[in-house]
Amino acid sequence: xxxxxxxxxARKQKSINRFIKGYLPGENVFPALIHRAMRYSSLxxxxxxRPILTLASGEAVGGDESTLLPVACACELVHTYSLxxxxxxxxxxxxxxxxxxxCHKVFGEAIAILAGDALLTxxxxxxxxxxxxxxxxxxxxxxxxGAAGSKGMVGGQVLDMxxxxxxxxxRYIRQMHSLKTGALIGVSVRAGALAGGASRKQYAALTDxxxxxxxxxxxxxxxxxxxxxTEANKLTYPAVYGAAKTRSLVEKLITQxxxxxxxxxxxxxxxxxxxxxxxLRRA
Ligand code: GRG
Numbered sequence: 001x002x003x004x005x006x007x008x009x010a011r012k013q014k015s016i017n018r019f020i021k022g023y024l025p026g027e028n029v030f031p032a033l034i035h036r037a038m039r040y041s042s043l044x045x046x047x048x049x050r051p052i053l054t055l056a057s058g059e060a061v062g063g064d065e066s067t068l069l070p071v072a073c074a075c076e077l078v079h080t081y082s083l084x085x086x087x088x089x090x091x092x093x094x095x096x097x098x099x100x101x102x103c104h105k106v107f108g109e110a111i112a113i114l115a116g117d118a119l120l121t122x123x124x125x126x127x128x129x130x131x132x133x134x135x136x137x138x139x140x141x142x143x144x145x146g147a148a149g150s151k152g153m154v155g156g157q158v159l160d161m162x163x164x165x166x167x168x169x170x171r172y173i174r175q176m177h178s179l180k181t182g183a184l185i186g187v188s189v190r191a192g193a194l195a196g197g198a199s200r201k202q203y204a205a206l207t208d209x210x211x212x213x214x215x216x217x218x219x220x221x222x223x224x225x226x227x228x229x230t231e232a233n234k235l236t237y238p239a240v241y242g243a244a245k246t247r248s249l250v251e252k253l254i255t256q257x258x259x260x261x262x263x264x265x266x267x268x269x270x271x272x273x274x275x276x277x278x279x280l281r282r283a
Contacts, residue, residue: 002273004273005270005273005274005277008270008273009047009052009277012048012051012052012055012056013047013048013052015055015065015069016048016051016052016055016069016072016073016076017043017048019069019070019073020042020043020073020076020077021039021043023070023073023122023126024038024039024042024043024122025038027039033107033111034111034114034115034118036107037103037106037107037111037112037114037115038115038118038119038122040103040106040107040115041080041083041084041097041103041115041119042076042077042080042119044097044098044100045098045099046076046079046080046083046098048076049185049217049274049278050072050075050076050079050184050185050188051069051072051073051075051076051188052072052274053185053188053189053192053210053213053271053274054068054071054072054075054188054189054191054192054195055068055069055072055192056192056270056271056274057188057189057190057191057192057193057196057206057209057210057271058071058072058192058193058195058196059192059196059267059270060192060196060202060206060261060264060267060268060270060271061192061193061196061197061198061199061202061206061264061267062196062197063192063195063196063197067195067196068192068195068196070126070127070129070130070131071127071131071140071191071192071195072188072191072192073126074123074124074126074127074140074144074191075123075144075184075187075188075191077119077120077122077123077126078119078120078123078144078148078153078184079184080116080119081115081116081117081119081120081123082116082148082153082157082184083097084102084103084104084112084115084116084119085112085113085116086157087102087103087104087112088104088109088112088113089104089109091157091161103115103116120148123144124141124144124145127140127141127144128141131195136194136195139194140191140194140195143187143190143191143194144187144191146187147183147184147186147187148183148184148187151179152179152183152184152187153179153180153181153183153184155179156175156176156177156178156179156180156181156182156183157180159172159175159176159179159180160176160180160235164234164235169235169240170240170241172235173235173236173237173240174215176235177215177218177219177237178211178214178215180218181214181215181217181218181221182211182214182215182217182218183214184214185210185213185214185217186207186210186211186214187210188210189206189207189209189210189213189214189271190203190206190207190210192206193206193207201263202263202264205260205261205262205263205264206260206271208256208257208260209257209258209260209261209271209275212253212254212256212257212260212275213253213254213257213274213275213278215253216249216250216253216254216257216275216278216279217278218237219237219246219249219250219253220250220278220279220281222236222237222238222246223237223238223243223246223247223250224281237249250279251279254275254276254278254279257275258272258275258276
């Protein structure tokens, strides 16, 4: 990773972590158990890719970090909720996340479900409380709810939990990944564009960038996921296309994502570097 991007990621992760730490209810706030669970999962060292994309997208169109941070962190709270619920026994049944015991392993299933619910709710409270322009707050809430809900991430998760189809697997997996992972990454980029004051053309370009990057992110994740070999009935890009073809699809999407940044000129360079980071990431 180039030095400039590395230090940008470190700086932004620090700002995001500080904001989330300060915004979440303290662990002694009544009822303490749920707040401990919310803090446990939210402050456990994720890469913060989604909120960083929000910040980079907003900055590319002239927004400043302090205005963008609440919006960025709202996207991260939704992401954290989805991970807690995804790890539950009824879904992926995972014991570890980010190298630590999963929320339900530490706090039990009921509290983990509620911690996810509370984080999702808190994301919208954050937008309502910290985005001063009420029209912008309304637009952001609509976009984020759409991306997180049944026509977005939840819908993608439903496809993932279902039986994989015998025919038209390519269309099915594209839909599933676009919804399950792409929708939240896409909205993270679009939310930055909206909060940063993008013009119509800039918004359209960033929407395109977000869609391509979001899909590429999940394909790259499939390539990294060692479980794919053991979870034979899980529909993954490498299972459908083979690893080599999946790699070339990631390359193609990232190239297209970077091309859509053309109208931003030099201001799009950070987002281009982030797209490469997604293409090359090893964890
Ligand atoms: C439960 C409604 C609901 C949705 C779950 C996001 C999701 C949908 C499932 C997560 C399963 C998974 C591991 C998908 C692969 C792509 C992905 C979202 C990876 C985790 O995101 P990262 O790599 O994680 O950004 P960190 O830990 O860095 O935040």
